[in-house]
Amino acid sequence: MNDDDWLAAFDEQTRGAPALLPDGAEAEWDGPALRITGQHRGMVGLAPGARVAGADLDRLIVRQRDLFAARGEAVEWKAYGHDLPEDLPDRLRAAGFVPQERETVMVGLAAELAVDAPPPEGVVVRRVTGTHDLRRIADLKSAVWGDDGSWLVEHLAAMIAADPDGTVVLTAEAAGEVVCAAWLEFVPGTEFAGLWGGSTLPAWRGRGIYRALVAARARTAVERGTRFLQVDASDESAPILRRLGLRPVTTTTPFVWAPPEASRA
Template sequence: MNRDVVLEMFDRQLRREARSAGAGDRVERTGDVVRHLSTGDGSTGDGWATVVWSDLDAATADAAIAAQVRHFTDLGREFEWKLYAHDQPADLADRLAAAGFVPEPAETLMVAQVPDLPTGIDLPESVQLRPVTTPADVDLLRDVHDQAFGTDFSGLRESLLTQLAADQLIAVLAMAGDIPVSAARMELHAGTDFASLWSGGTVPAWRGKGIYRALVAYRTRIAAERGYRYLQVDASDDSRPILQRLGFLPLTTTIPYVYRRSPIFIDRQ
């Protein structure tokens, strides 16, 4: 896999040409900035808001940053500027910090070719996988994520239901009897070569038993069936070694820079 070629494809297909995921989700292009917003069912201000792409230089960056701050402040919303290591200008991180953005932990953009990934699912004897198909399943997934990541995922519920209804999301639970112990999602980016893995998380007592790898394999099978060429993930330090052993390659790093004005959920791997 040619890293430079795949990174250019990722930038073009998922950032510069980002597409809406359906009702309650929209992409906005203003000047040299692309924003991706989710408002759940569209009736509230809950959800996430992210600058996914910018084409800036030293002469335009500060004005563009200020414009985004004004826009979201007027809406009373917090938002994230998704900064990648190769984004320009080279001091964009410093400019965001000077404007009041706070960096969150760095993540590694990793990509694998779907045919190169293992698809065998090996689970503990007492654990079975269950597709997420109903609102009750979404609630279980949210509860697992809350336990696994120590983060409030409640604001994600409506967005997930919207994506499920639009067939743009695959989600799965790992169940130990009636108890959910792990969960993961995959976003299907129609019209692109990429599907994205998100929030593979296991509750502490069930870690180290191969469940995370099984959830990756489950989603890989579906990505192959749907004809996707690549799987992409923004990997945390915890998941990066596992993904690398499975065949994912690091392309670059990314840091979410968050501008906080009101409580809001921002999803990250």
């Protein structure tokens, strides 16, 4: 496969309406835009190859913003680097959407990532599902990123409830402390699963824990017959993932809009 083949597989298999959503969430198309409501933050994105531009695109963007404003909810427009038109980011900004940190979309073969990569001595990797452990993961995210990660508890619990085998959440623990956490989300009806999370406490970085969680999730994916793994990688994670065998196929930038009350919250 060349780079275009990897990107085509990603676009064709992962950017449609989800086959499974947690209770309360709904997905619907508004022309070329896929909109998901009823979760921590709404999501909007264009269909791959969508041909909408100019005033039509402006109206489409404003329509999404106004719908979420009426719901009193924040929304993220997920803009990919290869999406057209090229002035999409400018038009999102003009409508009040604020760009967040750009990430690199990376894809790899699960079989090549499913290596034997044990965690360092004293660190135990285990699968978790209970609310208590999900709270510990949320606390970890808050500590690592300095934000409020409490929404993760409800989000992960809802994903697990919707399909207990569809989301696999792992923690890496040392002396009873969660030092890293990550999860694997299968994309039903496709050859893909997504690698998410991976936050590691600063004092525990550089010891192979992140790599161990990638390998553990890859082994689970292979057991389930999944071919591809995909991750939206930060600048910090991308070099590690490249060394492990994932390749960059495009970029993604979240553009976020929130009503004033949501921004204050």
